[in-house]
Amino acid sequence: MAVHQSAIKRHRQSLKRRAGNRETKSRIKTLIKKAQRAIEMKDQEAVTVQLREANRALDTAVGKGILKRNTASRWFSRLARLAHRTASTS
Template identity: 50%
Template sequence: MANHKSALKRHRQSLIARARNRAMKTRVKNAIKAVREAVESKDTAAAQDALRAATAVLDGAASKQIIHWKTAARKVSRLNLAVNKLAV
C-alpha cells in the first residue's frame, strides 16, 4: 500500500472506479441475459424491448470505455440477429 498522499488518493479513486466498472459490467450481463431469455421463451415483444434496453446499456458501457466499442457492436449485432430470427 502506498504512503504518499497523492498515491493514497489515487488508490481511493481506483477503488471507486473499479466498483463503477464492475456495476456496469453486471448491468451489461443482465441486459444480455434478459434478451436471451426472451428469445428462448419465443416472446417477440419482450425480446424487442429487452434488445432496445440492452443496446442502450452496451452503448453506454462502450462510450465509457468499460468494454471495447467493437465488443459492444458485436454483442448488439448477435442479439439483433437472434431477435430477428424470432420475428420471422
C-alpha cells in the same frame, strides 16, 4: 502500499471506479440474459424492449469507457442475429 498522498488518493479512486465498472458490466450481462430469455420465449414485444435496453446500456458503457466499441458491437450483433433467426423461423 502507497506512501505519497497522491498515490493513496489514486488507489482509492481506482477502487471506486473498479466497483462502478463491475456493477455496470454485471447489469449489462443481466440485460443480455433477459433479452436471450425473451428470444427463447418467442415474445416479440418483449424481445424488442429487451434489445433496446441492452443496446442502450452497451452504448452508455462505451461512452463511459467501460467497454470497447467493438466488444459492445459484437455483443449486440450476436443478440440481434439470434432474435432475427428466431423471428424468421416462427
